[in-house]
Amino acid sequence: MAERELKTEQESATIRAWLSATYGIEASLSPLPGEYDLNYRVSAADGQEYLLKLHAAGDADELDMQVSVLEHLAAKASDLSISRVLRDRSGAVTGKIELRGPRTARLLSWLPGDIWAKAPVRNAASAESLGRLLAGLDRSLEGFTHAGTKRLYAWDIGRADMHRKHLELIDGPDKRAAVDAILDHFALAVQPRLATCPMQVIHNDANDYNVLLDGQGQVSGLLDFGDMVETWRVIEIAVASAYALIRAADPIGTIAALAGAYHQVNRLSETEVELVFDLVMTRYAVSMCMAAKQIRDNPENTYLLVSQEDVWRELKRLQSENRAIAIARIRDACGLAPIPHAAAVVRWLEKNAHDFAPIVRPDVAKPEVAVFNFSASGPEAAQWASPDAAEAEARIAARIGSERAAFGIGLYGEDRGIYQGEAYQTSVEGARRSVHLGVDIFAPVHEPVSAPFAGKVAFIHDDAVPYGFGPTVLLEHEIDGGVRFWTLYGHLSREIVAKLSEGQAIAKGEVFAAFGAAEENGNWAPHLHFQIVTDHLGLGGRMHGVGVRDQWQVWRDVSPDPSVVLGLSVPVSVIVPRDKEFLVRERHRRIGRSLSIAYSVAPLKIVGGEGAHLIDEEGTRWLDMVNNVCHVGHCHPRVVRAAQAQMRRLNTNSRYLHDSLVEYSRRLAAQFPDPLNVCFFVNSGSEANDLAIRLARAYTGNRDIITVDHAYHGHLSSLIDVSPYKFAGKGGEGQAAHVKVAEMPDLYRGRYRYGDEHAGRKYAEDVRRQVEALAANGRSPALFFSEGILGTGGQLSLPEGYLREAYAHVRAAGGLCLADEVQVGFGRVGSHMWAHELQGVTPDIVTMGKPIGNGHPMAAVVTTEAIAASFANGMEYFNTFGGNPVSAEIGLAVLDVIRDERLMHHCRVVGDRLMDGARVLAGKHAIIGDVRGYGLFNGIELVRDRETLEPAARELDFVIAEMKREHRILLSSEGPHHNVLKVKPPAPFSVEDCDRFLNALDETLGRLSG
């Protein structure tokens, strides 16, 4: 690409005059780079900018192709960030101009951004956004045809074979040899597979001068459709990747990000995905051939020499990558299994494990093992940091002896610090190979090694370097369908390995090797490194024994967990911790997408909890103000101990007699007045409410249910029906015929407001109206659902007398009344154990969940003997997990802690302080419209105007995001207008926590108004 200057002021004047006459635009010009065309940035007097292209007289077909494709895309993909053609005063899209000869002129819309090669911010998201743009473009180009695109084009790498003739023009034998090898591979392996892939017109030149990036590094535009060609679609990705990876820290990661993002928008076939890497190499080879030819034709073109430096450097970088790993990483990014047959190998191993022979100590039926922790972050890290073999050997032997173990174990998946040398570096800076791909078995030198199943010797290798594998053998195994895999044995005795030969058959249980001494095994304490290998990555006997942590999803497919072969009584593998980006991606892939992630812009990885705090992977403590589930505090030691102790003794179903269950039912029922005496134990709030519906229907013989508007009572189908929050919301199917919805008693923005002393009665009138509506059809309610404080309604405290009146209307019609205490129960409201008690009512059924088990999945229903009796109609109610001894012990511990730590009172004191403080803030920040709640179940409602009550939802989003970012405080929003700050922290939330929250809220609201 040659930069061309506006040769003279006169040329500039010519163009400006032409623009004025043809488009009516008065403008100034600045020249832009271009290989064949003259390009100008046009800045019009009105501030608008344009791109002016002056094409030299030449290939009319090609120019027409460029014009038509933009017309096509204008109609098909108006949202794509590409230039748009502008029509001149006569409606034409091209014009004629004389400038260093006759030229065709086109005026295009200007795209914002900097060209990729010079953009100040370039990151992983850049490659992804480029992938998405190209995918959208290619989808829109499907079916587009033009005579100009049907060409045998030298820049179409699908025809790379045509460049072979330029090979001898390439300067330097190493470059020539590299290009030769790539073109050979293309002809033999790539082209035949490419031939089976889809073809279409593609842009074919998303290079670093044609792609624009915005200030965040996101693609803001794609230029220049002059290289379009009808060819194989996947080439689009290869061309873009070849430039996107220039100077990128992780070239393969860049290709994978681009291809993965492309695939999400425009699905690629498995073959296409597998060809991307080779095609990037092909692009470099073609580029080198083209450059060699052009330099011969045009020796003064120094620009080519410069761009060729990038090409040669990146080609060498890609050559230093393991091709199989590169392809596996690209497969993974496109949602394919990194190693296609790895899952089949694992299934075969698990299915046949009963038939495997022990690898060491066949005479010990159930070996006890001493498990070592060699991890870089483990408590013994310092001890193992400098691996002096003799010292390590002595220490290991002593531990094995003291534990009376048969042998020692080093774990699979362990991230170790011992692998330091150059051999463990990768081409990605900072990405060392450090995660152990096998299991180490420690035993004295000369310990015999047997084959776990039949195979043949595939590779023998002895790297003979310190901290290498030493003598190593890979046995090859074949399973159903001709799939092959390998088992790897490292650090063996040289003398015995010398007796093996490649191809030699080894029977199951046959001793074929022995542990080597430190001097021969790479200078390690004697041990066997045992590894399963689904793909030896073309390395054969040089196969790696450790992988890259950030690429673990690929390496674990290459070498799956060998536990299955050993069958020991303790885990010999660990979960490799991964970064947040990976976890988000994997969650999206493996877990139903309807489950959202909190703070999705910057999600948290939480690994611990204590009291009212959550702890992330870096040890940062977050004040958790939205967790009424871990009611008595995260990981409360008394609850944890109770669970552990009972887990150790027994966990079974509730059909056997057990003291804990009966004791728990007595303690729970004692929290309610007569006649609420009978418990049912279930596993979730939803199950509790579902059972309540069945109880009410059995008792009343009625089917209809009345619920309060905006309520949520659970995720089962029966509960979605009584949850207007769900059935009337996004994706909801509307109100069911058996459900009536009563008006939400909202004292802040409803029909009857604070100050109306009859508001409770007036709102309850709507419950009466629902009862009457049923009666008009000859029906009566089975059950009235309500919470004591309305959670999803917006943390709304009920008006005085509301439940008393509502219950009376329902009961008068023969219905039952339920208090859903799933959110608000267990002393959170401070003055009472249950929120419904604030209303002075006794329900017929109470349902409990969330806080009942402090995070353990359990829930309960408490009702009257009469209602329970009506349900015992011959059909048994059995719940596999409900009321199991572990749950019962946990439930008891929770009640004990609430009692012994005076948590109910604590909730009242701290909750009052919080609401008083928030009301003081309301005096300062007009956006606080209402502060309400009881104890530690509160709502702070934000409004833009205290008269109109216009909800301040966006402002609340800002507050929540800033409270997290600046103050490490976790909060969320609630209510139909998403403008209520929800407060429901674990009960140990302290006075200091409260003040910290108030100060942080003050500061954040101050910034909001500022």
Ligand SMILES: Cc1ncc(COP(=O)(O)O)c(C=O)c1O
């Ligand atoms: C008031 C109420 N009832 C019932 C449920 C359902 O409980 P679970 O999620 O344990 O099924 C919830 C859950 O958020 C709830 O808030």
